Structure formats: structure tokens, C-alpha cells
Amino acid sequence: MSSSHHLVKLPPNELSYIKTFIVRFMSFTTKMKSDFKNKIYITMINYWSWWWEVDNDRDALARTILTISVPILAILWYKWTGSFTNRGRNRVPPGPYGLPVVGYLPFLSHNLHERFTEMAHRYGPIFSLRLGSKFHVVVNSMDLAKVVARELDQTFANRNPPITALTITYGALDVVWSNNNAHWRNMRKLLVSQVLSNANLDAFQGFRIDEVRKSMSNVYAKMGTPVDINEIAFDTELNVVTSMLWGCSSNSGDIFHGFREVEFKIIELLGAPNISDFIPMLSWFDLQGRKREMQKQREHLDRIFESVIEERIKTNSRKMEGAVEEDGRKDFLQIMLELKDQKDASTSFDIVQIKALLFDILTATTDTASTMVEWVMAEILRNPDVKTKIQEELMKVVGMDNIVEESHLPKLKYLDAVVKETFRIHPPLPLLIQRCPDESCMVDGYQIPKGSIVYINVWAIQHDPKNWTNPLEFKPERFLNGKWDYSGTNMKFLPFGSGRRICPGVPLGEKMLMYILASLLHSFEWILPKDEEFELSDEFGFVTKKRKPLVAIPFQRLSNSTLYE
Numbered sequence: 001m002s003s004s005h006h007l008v009k010l011p012p013n014e015l016s017y018i019k020t021f022i023v024r025f026m027s028f029t030t031k032m033k034s035d036f037k038n039k040i041y042i043t044m045i046n047y048w049s050w051w052w053e054v055d056n057d058r059d060a061l062a063r064t065i066l067t068i069s070v071p072i073l074a075i076l077w078y079k080w081t082g083s084f085t086n087r088g089r090n091r092v093p094p095g096p097y098g099l100p101v102v103g104y105l106p107f108l109s110h111n112l113h114e115r116f117t118e119m120a121h122r123y124g125p126i127f128s129l130r131l132g133s134k135f136h137v138v139v140n141s142m143d144l145a146k147v148v149a150r151e152l153d154q155t156f157a158n159r160n161p162p163i164t165a166l167t168i169t170y171g172a173l174d175v176v177w178s179n180n181n182a183h184w185r186n187m188r189k190l191l192v193s194q195v196l197s198n199a200n201l202d203a204f205q206g207f208r209i210d211e212v213r214k215s216m217s218n219v220y221a222k223m224g225t226p227v228d229i230n231e232i233a234f235d236t237e238l239n240v241v242t243s244m245l246w247g248c249s250s251n252s253g254d255i256f257h258g259f260r261e262v263e264f265k266i267i268e269l270l271g272a273p274n275i276s277d278f279i280p281m282l283s284w285f286d287l288q289g290r291k292r293e294m295q296k297q298r299e300h301l302d303r304i305f306e307s308v309i310e311e312r313i314k315t316n317s318r319k320m321e322g323a324v325e326e327d328g329r330k331d332f333l334q335i336m337l338e339l340k341d342q343k344d345a346s347t348s349f350d351i352v353q354i355k356a357l358l359f360d361i362l363t364a365t366t367d368t369a370s371t372m373v374e375w376v377m378a379e380i381l382r383n384p385d386v387k388t389k390i391q392e393e394l395m396k397v398v399g400m401d402n403i404v405e406e407s408h409l410p411k412l413k414y415l416d417a418v419v420k421e422t423f424r425i426h427p428p429l430p431l432l433i434q435r436c437p438d439e440s441c442m443v444d445g446y447q448i449p450k451g452s453i454v455y456i457n458v459w460a461i462q463h464d465p466k467n468w469t470n471p472l473e474f475k476p477e478r479f480l481n482g483k484w485d486y487s488g489t490n491m492k493f494l495p496f497g498s499g500r501r502i503c504p505g506v507p508l509g510e511k512m513l514m515y516i517l518a519s520l521l522h523s524f525e526w527i528l529p530k531d532e533e534f535e536l537s538d539e540f541g542f543v544t545k546k547r548k549p550l551v552a553i554p555f556q557r558l559s560n561s562t563l564y565e
């Protein structure tokens with residue numbers, strides 16, 4: 001008996017019931033299908049937006065082009081990456097499989113340091129992931145950080161800079177992004193011996209005192225109103241470093257107008273994911289316009305550097321004609337310009353290299369240190385007991401009818417512990433700066449292919465409960481016992497890195513940080529604006545900053561107002 005025959009025999013009300021059922025079922029499945037399609041679409045959009053927020057037409061176009069290219073490139077990808085994906089055979093570190101072409105990119109969240117730490121819980125202290133066509137390795141434990149940064153330091157001493165870094169440093173002619181070669185060694189040696197040596201830091205003490213005092217009197221003028229802590233620290237650092245570099249602070253003249261914004265943009269671009277880095281065959285198109293954007297910032301810096309250099313060359317030639325008195329002391333720019341004219345190729349520099357080094361010094365000094373001043377002040381304002389202890393210490397060491405001087409700094413043990421605890425919880429470069437092995441090598445029994453991009457996850461190490469009891473608690477006391485410093489020898493604590501690529505700016509960075517903080521806390525009482533919602537979340541970037549800038553209101557602490565002049 002056929003089913004149609006059966007149907008014919010049904011009473012009319014049952015027939016209409018079945019008809020209604022079929023219609024409803026059909027519309028349900030159609031709706032399901034379109035819901036399913038919508039869900040896939042929305043999921044894709046969401047995944048994309050995790051690592052690539054569409055904030056302009058160019059980004060949207062780039063994303064569309066990339067989405068269309070994926071299937072075409074997939075075939076090439078499978079062929080090309082066969083050797084890498086076979087993790088078992090090559091024993092590369094474990095890690096997630098990604099999608100063809102883009103690899104694991106779509107699954108990464110904005111806060112890379114936290115995401116990598118979560119992944120370490122799943123895949124172990126060393127894991128690998130492919131982002132586009134690039135093979136990345138993340139090291140998350142102090143033992144393995146020691147292997148990479150110290151035991152195999154020489155092998156891991158290259159950088160593999162992103163395109164934005166190459167653009168701003170004239171092709172990695174600076175110290176930060178240069179590979180481990182003779183040029184890097186020369187530049188680093190010059191930086192350490194001529195700018196950052198103890199003798200030089202002592203010689204420039206007067207500049208630091210002047211600039212810190214100027215900043216305190218600026219804050220004094222704004223008492224009772226909300227001030228941006230990062231801005232105060234940034235301007236102070238900038239004035240100190242320009243004084244050291246070319247002898248006059250950024251206050252003189254208006255060439256530094258807008259510099260802070262330019263620098264923030266540079267730091268943002270250095271940390272922004274760029275499809276040209278992950279899929280180099282697309283780099284020619286500069287789909288997200290990151291390179292063009294960085295070129296604009298470089299033009300701005302070029303104008304500053306060229307005007308300062310030109311001015312100095314003119315002054316030098318006037319001096320040679322005997323028009324200007326020689327004062328005997330040479331600043332860094334003068335030393336560099338004299339080296340430029342040297343015949344010996346191994347130590348001579350050209351103007352472009354000088355500009356690249358000036359860029360490093362300016363950005364390294366201002367951005368990291370001002371970020372840290374902001375983090376420390378935020379932690380102090382959140383922990384009133386900590387603030388009271390710092391004030392008691394300042395009272396004992398400095399007194400209330402005096403101002404902070406550099407000679408007081410080594411005695412401020414508690415403030416020093418507060419700064420270190422802040423560095424532990426909020427390392428400004430939570431993944432340090434990427435390293436790149438110049439040959440294939442083994443770490444923890446896994447093969448790390450030559451040319452991989454390697455991150456040391458300092459954030460994970462400094463939040464690891466194996467290294468720190470109650471790691472999320474802000475407890476400066478943990479740094480009061482034992483010998484703690486920024487030398488990168490104790491691998492539990494390495495906010496300035498470790499090994500041959502460790503930050504050479506530690507002495508200046510530490511001194512300035514302590515001096516600015518001690519002065520801000522000794523001269524003023526700070527409170528948060530009443531309607532201000534206080535929070536401590538961070539935003540990952542090349543320098544990881546406080547998501548919401550810290551604003552606080554200063555009040556006079558010292559009874560003698562002449563101390564603010």
C-alpha cells in the first residue's frame with residue numbers, strides 16, 4: 001500500500017493537521033538553516049574581530065580580500081607547511097592546530113599575554129603556534145626562559161622585527177630591532193658607554209634635578225584639579241632625556257609639539273597585528289595601511305631629529321670659526337656627530353644610524369617609564385596601607401622641610417619594594433621583545449626551527465604560583481627580603497629581560513622612576529576624583545599600559561610653599 005493511498009483515506013481534519021505539520025516543519029528547517037548560516041557568519045565575524053578589529057574601511061576591505069584569498073592560499077599552505085605540521089616527526093613544541101593560511105590568528109584575543117598564559121596551562125610551559133606562515137614559540141616557565149635567554153643566548157640573539165618596526169627604525173638600524181651583528185654591538189656599546197654609563201649619569205644629575213623640580217612646580221600650579229599622571233611622568237622623562245642627548249630640554253622651542261601623541265601611535269602600531277607580517281606574500285599591498293601609518297610617524301620624528309642635527313652642525317661650524325666659546329663638555333649628539341666623521345668604518349656612524357639610535361633612546365626612556373609611574377601610582381592609590389608606609393618612610397628619610405634628592409633614593413627601601421612588586425604584576429613588556437634563533441636548536445627536548453619567533457612570557461613567569469605565593473596579591477613585602485634587582489639573573493623576576501639583549505637602560509630607568517615617584521608622593525597628597533571609577537585592567541601592546549589613564553587630584557603636603565618653587 002502506498003503512502004499516498006493512505007493519505008487519501010484520512011479524514012479531512014487529520015489531513016489538514018498533517019499539511020500544517022509539513023508546512024511548519026519546512027519553515028522550521030529553513031529557519032534552522034538560515035539561523036545556522038547566520039551563526040556561522042556571526043562566529044566568523046567574531047573570530048576575526050578578536051585579533052583584527054574593523055575600525056576603518058581599509059581594515060574591512062583587507063579582511064574581505066583575505067577571506068576570499070583563504071581557500072586559494074590553503075592549497076599552497078598545505079604543500080608548504082607539511083614539514084611543520086607534522087609535530088610528531090619533528091617534535092616541535094605542542095600547540096593548537098589552526099586554520100589553513102591564517103593558522104591560529106583568528107583565535108587569539110587582544111590580551112596576548114593572558115591568552116598565552118591560559119594556553120600554557122593547556123599545552124605546557126613551551127608551546128608553539130602558527131600565525132599566518134610564521135612559526136611562533138612561547139616560553140612560559142622560568143627554567144625554560146633561562147635556557148633561551150641565558151644558556152642559548154647567542155643562538156636566540158636575533159630579533160625578526162615586524163614591518164612597522166623596520167619602518168620606524170630605517171630598516172632595523174637601531175639597537176632594539178637590529179640583529180645580533182657587528183652594527184648592533186657597536187651601537188649598543190656606544191649607548192652604554194656614552195649615554196648610560198655611571199659617570200655620564202652622574203654628570204647629568206643637575207638636569208634631572210632641574211626637570212623633576214620643574215615638574216613638581218607644574219603639579220603645584222594644578223593643585224586641587226585632576227591631573228593625568230602619565231602625562232606628568234612622560235614630560236619629565238622627555239625633558240631629562242633631551243637634555244642628556246642634545247643639551248636642551250623639549251620645553252625650548254615647539255619642535256616637540258605633539259610628540260607624546262606621535263609616540264603613543266608608534267607604540268600602538270608596533271603592537272598591532274599586521275597581516276603583512278603573518279602572510280608576507282601580501283605585504284606589498286599593506287592591506288591594513290600599518291606601514292603607511294608608521295611612515296607618517298617617522299616623517300614627524302625625522303623633522304625633529306633633522307632640525308636638531310642641522311642646528312648642531314651649524315653651531316659646530318661657527319665654533320670652528322671661533323665665533324662661539326667651547327664649554328668643554330660633550331653631549332651625546334656631539335659624540336655621535338664626531339664619530340660620523342671618523343674614517344674607521346667599524347666605529348663610524350651615518351646620519352640615518354644616528355637618527356635610529358635617537359629614536360630608541362627617546363621612546364625607550366619616555367614610554368616605559370611613564371607607564372610604570374602610572375601603574376605604581378595606581379597600585380598605591382588602591383592600597384591605602386601601602387601609601388601610608390611610603391609616606392612614613394619619606395618622612396624618616398627626607399623629612400617634611402626638605403625636598404627629595406637623588407641621595408635619598410637608595411634609602412627608600414619600601415618604595416623600591418613597591419616599584420618591584422608593580423613590575424612583577426604589571427611588566428610593561430609582558431612578552432619582552434621577540435627573539436629569533438639563527439639556527440635550529442633544541443629546547444626542553446623540542447626542536448625550535450631556525451627563524452621562529454620566540455616570546456618569553458614574563459607575565460606568566462611573574463604570575464606563576466610555583467614562583468610566587470598568592471601571585472595576584474599586591475604585596476611589596478616579598479621584595480624586602482633577599483637580594484632582588486633588575487639584572488635578569490633571578491629568572492623569577494625579569495621585567496627588563498635577561499641575557500645579552502637585556503635592557504641597557506636599567507640604571508637610568510630605575511633612577512628616574514624612583515626619583516619621580518618619591519617626589520610626587522613626598523610633595524603631594526593624592527586622591528582619586530569622586531566620580532572616577534577606579535580600575536586596574538591593562539591593554540596589551542608593545543608596551544602594555546593601563547587601559548584607562550590614571551587621573552588623580554594633588555594636594556599640598558609640605559607646609560613650606562617655597563619648596564615647590
Ligand code: HEM
Nearest residue numbers: 175176361364365368369429433496497498501503505509
Ligand atoms: C622603566 C623603564 C624601562 C623598562 C621597563 C624597559 C624594558 C625593556 C625590555 C623588557 C627590553 C627587552 C629586553 C629583552 O628583549 O630581553 C628592553 C630593551 C631595550 N631597552 Fe629598555 N626599558 C626601560 C628603560 C629604558 C631606557 C631608559 C633606555 C635608554 C636608552 C632603554 C633602552 C633599551 C634598548 C636600547 C633596548 C634594546 C636592547 C637590545 O636589544 O640589545 N630602556 N627594555
